[in-house]
Amino acid sequence: xxxxxxxEAARASGRTLLNEVESKQLLAEAGVPVVPTRLARSxxxxxxxxxxxxxxxxxxxxxxxxxxxxxxxxxxxxLETSAQVRAAYDSIMSSTRAAAPTATxxxxxxxxxAAPGVEVIVGATRxxxxxxxxxxxxxxxxxEMLRDVxxxxxxxxxxxxxxxxxxxxxxxxxxxxxxYAPCDLDSLEGVILSLSRFLExxxxxxxxxxxxVLCYPDGLLAVDARVVLEEPGP
Amino acid sequence: MGxxxxxxxHPRTIAVAGASESPDKFGHTYFRNVLEHFAGRVYxxxxxxxxxxxxxxxxxxxxxPGPVDYVxxxxxxxxxxxxxxxxxxxxxxxxxxxxxxxxxxxxxxxARMERDMxxxxxxxxxxxxxxxxxxxxxxKEGIAWGREFPWxxxxxxIISQSGGNAGEIISVGxxxxxxxxxxxxxxxxxxxxxxxxxxxxxxxxxxxxxxGYIEGVKDGRRFASALxxxxxxKPVVLLKGxxxxxxxxxxxxxxxxxxGANEVWEAxxxxxxxxxxxxxxxxxxxxxxxxxxxxxTGVNLLVGxxxxxxGVMSADECEExxxxxxxxxxxxxxxxxxxxxxxxxxxxNPVDGSIMGGSKLTPHEVIGLIAxxxxxxxxxxxxxxxxPANGRRSRRPTRQTRMxxxxxxxxxxxxxxVALVISDHIPDNDKLLxxxxxxxxxxxxxGFAVFPTISRAARAIRSLVDYYRWREAAG
Numbered sequence: 001x002x003x004x005x006x007x008e009a010a011r012a013s014g015r016t017l018l019n020e021v022e023s024k025q026l027l028a029e030a031g032v033p034v035v036p037t038r039l040a041r042s043x044x045x046x047x048x049x050x051x052x053x054x055x056x057x058x059x060x061x062x063x064x065x066x067x068x069x070x071x072x073x074x075x076x077x078x079l080e081t082s083a084q085v086r087a088a089y090d091s092i093m094s095s096t097r098a099a100a101p102t103a104t105x106x107x108x109x110x111x112x113x114a115a116p117g118v119e120v121i122v123g124a125t126r127x128x129x130x131x132x133x134x135x136x137x138x139x140x141x142x143x144e145m146l147r148d149v150x151x152x153x154x155x156x157x158x159x160x161x162x163x164x165x166x167x168x169x170x171x172x173x174x175x176x177x178x179x180y181a182p183c184d185l186d187s188l189e190g191v192i193l194s195l196s197r198f199l200e201x202x203x204x205x206x207x208x209x210x211x212x213v214l215c216y217p218d219g220l221l222a223v224d225a226r227v228v229l230e231e232p233g234p
Numbered sequence: 235m236g237x238x239x240x241x242x243x244h245p246r247t248i249a250v251a252g253a254s255e256s257p258d259k260f261g262h263t264y265f266r267n268v269l270e271h272f273a274g275r276v277y278x279x280x281x282x283x284x285x286x287x288x289x290x291x292x293x294x295x296x297x298x299p300g301p302v303d304y305v306x307x308x309x310x311x312x313x314x315x316x317x318x319x320x321x322x323x324x325x326x327x328x329x330x331x332x333x334x335x336x337x338x339x340x341x342x343x344x345a346r347m348e349r350d351m352x353x354x355x356x357x358x359x360x361x362x363x364x365x366x367x368x369x370x371x372x373x374k375e376g377i378a379w380g381r382e383f384p385w386x387x388x389x390x391x392i393i394s395q396s397g398g399n400a401g402e403i404i405s406v407g408x409x410x411x412x413x414x415x416x417x418x419x420x421x422x423x424x425x426x427x428x429x430x431x432x433x434x435x436x437x438x439x440x441x442x443x444x445x446g447y448i449e450g451v452k453d454g455r456r457f458a459s460a461l462x463x464x465x466x467x468k469p470v471v472l473l474k475g476x477x478x479x480x481x482x483x484x485x486x487x488x489x490x491x492x493x494g495a496n497e498v499w500e501a502x503x504x505x506x507x508x509x510x511x512x513x514x515x516x517x518x519x520x521x522x523x524x525x526x527x528x529x530x531t532g533v534n535l536l537v538g539x540x541x542x543x544x545g546v547m548s549a550d551e552c553e554e555x556x557x558x559x560x561x562x563x564x565x566x567x568x569x570x571x572x573x574x575x576x577x578x579x580x581x582x583n584p585v586d587g588s589i590m591g592g593s594k595l596t597p598h599e600v601i602g603l604i605a606x607x608x609x610x611x612x613x614x615x616x617x618x619x620x621x622p623a624n625g626r627r628s629r630r631p632t633r634q635t636r637m638x639x640x641x642x643x644x645x646x647x648x649x650x651x652v653a654l655v656i657s658d659h660i661p662d663n664d665k666l667l668x669x670x671x672x673x674x675x676x677x678x679x680x681g682f683a684v685f686p687t688i689s690r691a692a693r694a695i696r697s698l699v700d701y702y703r704w705r706e707a708a709g
Contacts, residue, residue, distance in 0.1 A: 127454065127495060127498045129450070129451050129454035129498070130451075130454035130455065130458055130498055130502055131454060131455050133498055133501065150501065151497060151498060151500075151501035152501055152504075152505050153455075153458055153498075153501065153502055153505055156505075159707055159708075160505055163504070163505075167504075
């Protein structure tokens with residue numbers, strides 16, 4: 001499905017929250033490298049997709065009603081065999097249904113396991129006065145606690161992307177620190193600028209999270225994504 | 235970009251609606267100011283009095299015999315709509331409402347009145363400044379709302395949502411040597427808003443530095459891009475009111491506008507090359523730096539005038555502000571030792587003048603010598619007032635005069651930012667107080683950028699450096 005198609009389909013079903021698979025597809029088209037991810041609606045489909053994209057794999061619950069997937073037992077990672085994928089599927093289904101009985105569950109996302117890297121967040125929000133704002137920072141689950149982030153208004157120039165990466169306190173971690181190799185900051189700048197262009201073309205996007213994005217010495221990979229659309233206008 | 239608004243600043247005639255006979259009213263002081271200083275015709279509009287300050291009054295703007303370009307309104311808010319109609323029929327180009335109590339009260343009635351006023355003005359192509367503002371201070375043309383504002387003009391342009399803050403910037407800045415091209419207090423920004431005025435000042439050849447006090451912004455995207463445009467041409471320093479929740483509440487009740495999130499504002503300032511001031515003092519310090527120092531992109535600093543512990547503290551403060559106290563380089567050290575083997579070997583940065591008693595070197599010689607080294611980009615020098623003992627006047631120049639002459643020479647020769655620090659502590663000694671005030675006045679008159687503390691001087695220099703680095707990178 002195309003970007004416009006994904007947005008329209010969400011609108012048609014009265015949703016403002018795009019699921020992980022839709023969000024990633026949207027951002028992949030915008031030029032952001034994302035972990036190959038597909039939606040499985042059954043145990044058998046999960047196994048087939050896992051074999052196609054290659055093991056080891058990770059499975060995550062896909063539900064518009066569940067924000068913190070790991071809190072409800074909705075995430076299984078490092079699955080090495082088809083049997084493990086099957087078991088993970090069943091476990092996710094039973095534990096999320098138990099923890100969130102009223103949640104609509106669309107299925108599970110199946111994705112390949114990304115190699116470890118430095119976790120950052122690249123996101124966006126819409127400020128009531130200044131419009132779309134792109135945010136960058138050290139990411140993962142600690143982002144809200146650390147608050148080590150920088151922001152710029154859309155549209156960004158290359159110098160803005162460069163500056164916002166270098167503005168955070170945790171910059172040394174990206175430049176090579178102890179066991180971490182220096183990250184590919186050019187790719188990071190590229191992703192930030194792609195996001196800026198994407199937001200310029202997509203005024204209907206209200207919020208967007210790429211978290212975590214794993215940074216490597218060459219390239220990077222968005223492991224999770226979430227896109228929220230504006231409420232439809234009157 | 236914005237110079238089409240230039241006519242607003244150059245009216246041929248001004249009428250003051252609600253001109254008053256009572257000296258403490260705005261309608262009186264404003265009329266008196268323009269009567270005394272504005273070159274064109276001025277008319278008092280007042281239905282009751284026959285003359286004000288010897289000038290014949292008119293019951294309505296419509297009754298004025300010749301054309302009227304600019305009208306200042308001090309009428310009550312319930313007479314505002316009629317005044318708009320009068321002005322439109324008279325062909326007035328700009329109507330400034332000092333008149334308040336419209337949308338800023340939060341009432342639907344106030345907002346409705348504003349909408350009606352705007353619709354009538356728009357249809358006729360008349361511009362509205364305000365309401366709820368002090369309007370223009372344009373000393374070059376003899377237009378001002380404050381009696382105490384300097385009539386000497388300069389090149390600092392100001393936009394301010396708040397009239398009170400605009401007045402404070404003008405008055406306090408004036409004492410520190412700032413002189414203004416144009417100051418616009420724009421209040422509720424019903425028609426002319428912060429982006430219009432910023433675009434104007436960005437292109438205004440009379441303005442070389444822009445300062446501003448902003449609470450809310452009508453069109454954020456346009457304002458941000460106007461800032462980027464302006465910053466590529468001249469420094470812009472902004473103070474944002476309503477940064478915190480408490481401040482935001484104050485902002486809504488004060489001038490009826492919503493303030494944005496602080497983080498986004500900060501990011502926007504970084505992106506657009508704007509100096510983001512955190513207080514009135516900070517705003518004025520930065521403006522003094524830009525107005526009275528040359529452009530600079532270097533952070534290596536030489537500090538003088540501190541003694542002992544004060545020098546140690548000032549070193550901390552300067553490093554914390556993002557400046558670097560470069561140790562005295564070897565070649566300079568050799569020169570110092572050549573002149574005085576003992577003190578030349580001892581002196582450090584910050585230069586402690588108090589250790590130099592009995593030396594062949596004076597503190598200003600030392601500072602001059604070190605500052606000349608190309609490794610140093612800026613100088614902060616502390617000076618204190620000196621009072622002759624027993625009131626005896628000496629023909630010999632005092633240490634203070636020698637120091638000032640020396641520092642002035644450094645500033646003039648080197649083309650580097652030089653800040654003078656004079657404490658604003660009020661001494662419990664009339665002679666010292668008088669000497670301190672005189673010293674401050676003299677330094678300001680001599681063109682120095684004067685700050686009350688080393689840390690404030692350091693922060694102002696850092697703002698200057700950040701701006702010129704941004705501009706260099708912006709190309």
